[in-house]
Amino acid sequence: MSKVSYYTPEGLKKLREELKHLKDIERPRASQAIGEARDKGDLSENAEYDAAKEAQGMLEMKISKLEDTLAGARVIDESQMDVSKALVLSKVRIKNQTNGMELIYTLVADGEADLASGKISVNSPIGKGLLGKSVGEVAEVQVPNGVMKFDILEITR
Template sequence: MSKVSYYTPEGLKKLREELSQLKDVERPKASQAIGEARDKGDLSENAEYDAAKEAQGMLEMKISKLEERLSNARLIDESQLDSTKALVLSKVKIKNQSNGMEMTYTLVADGEADLASGKISVNSPIGKGLLGKSVGEVADIQVPNGIIKFDVLEISR
């Protein structure tokens, strides 16, 4: 059973570019490597050929998984989202009640999460805890060492 994933236009474009790179550049390289290894003689004792075939198999599996993700990808229509609640594509500023530290995260789909740029998945513990919250609410987020309370300070798009 396939799972529908939601993407921003940029995230969907990035996914399509990655698939294109694998199909148009990496696949011909793998075929060429197999051909070169095949030309080196006896295939039963040719480790280079076996490695090239293995690499091609891994590449084809990666392409297949990307194609499946793309077939189940849906574009998020930001105009239909409630801007008063923390939802996908919301930029949420939160404050940790225990240490007073403030953080700003953008909630995104799994495939677009990048903590270094402040994008967290809606399926991460913090993302799940923030979903549906409004400004002024407290989000209780379950983490491995207990529960952390965050005040929701701002929500924007």
């Protein structure tokens, strides 16, 4: 059974598009590569055939994993969310107590995480530390070299 994960409408659309691409474009490409390698002769000594079969196996595994993810995917209704606490899709402005640096992160599902655009997974160490916190609270995040403390300055949607 697949586990439930929450996505924005855009994130879910992106997952569906990736699955469609893998099934409609990559899968026929892999089959064609196997056919071309098979036509080259003796399969017992055909490294190209073995590589094509391996690539097809990896592709099928990726498709299967994506289908499992989509089976457990749910769209988040932002209008029903509590704005007083940091939850999935919350935009949280925090201040590092050690160096005073302010950061803004949007908490998202694993599949949508992109640190460059300020989106962190709710399952990351910082994401886990921020979940459920309110403005004015301190989030303690366990990192390899100790504990980092962040002041929650603002939570928006």
